[in-house]
Amino acid sequence: MVKIDHQGETPPYEQVRVHYAHAISNRELPVGAKLPTVRALAKDLGLAVNTVARAYRELEEAGLVETRGRAGTVVSANGDSNRERVRAAAAQYAAMSAELGLSSQEAMEIVRAALRA
Structure with missing residues (x-):
């Protein structure tokens, strides 16, 4: 409830x-x-x-x-497909962050800031 x-x-x-x-x-x-x-x-x-x-x-x-x-x-049922889309976007973001030389901490700070916005 x-x-x-x-x-x-x-x-x-x-x-x-x-x-x-x-x-x-x-x-x-x-x-x-x-x-x-x-x-x-x-x-x-x-x-x-x-x-x-x-x-x-x-x-x-x-x-x-x-x-x-x-x-x-x-x-x-779209909830499951939406979750999968977010997972795929997160994987793409992680790969891009690594490619650009960001530390894991920096990448997470960017995500946290985006979620707060």
């Missing part, structure tokens, strides 16, 4: 998005698993419907879920 920290600095929609993104990437939610409806989750969490809808929209844009109209929102 999602826990919302209403006093925290992270916006509620982002807390919902991160919760489901982690659950999907850790395979706690398998491909095809149905997410609660936007309205039901908003009610359970005490959030506005638009807040949950934004989180779901961002999950869909990332390819982690897909909305099937009246059938609801389900975990997409």
Whole structure:
């Protein structure tokens, strides 16, 4: 179950998005698993419907879920292919970093900076 920290600095929609993104990437939610409806989750969490809808929209844009109209929102099989694309990009980045003479530490600092941005 999602826990919302209403006093925290992270916006509620982002807390919902991160919760489901982690659950999907850790395979706690398998491909095809149905997410609660936007309205039901908003009610359970005490959030506005638009807040949950934004989180779901961002999950869909990332390819982690897909909305099937009246059938609801389900975990997409694209999540696995997206993970593979990221692994391939990381391997390419590692090779380029080595080719350009960057140390592992320098390369990781660049990645950390990019993730913070």
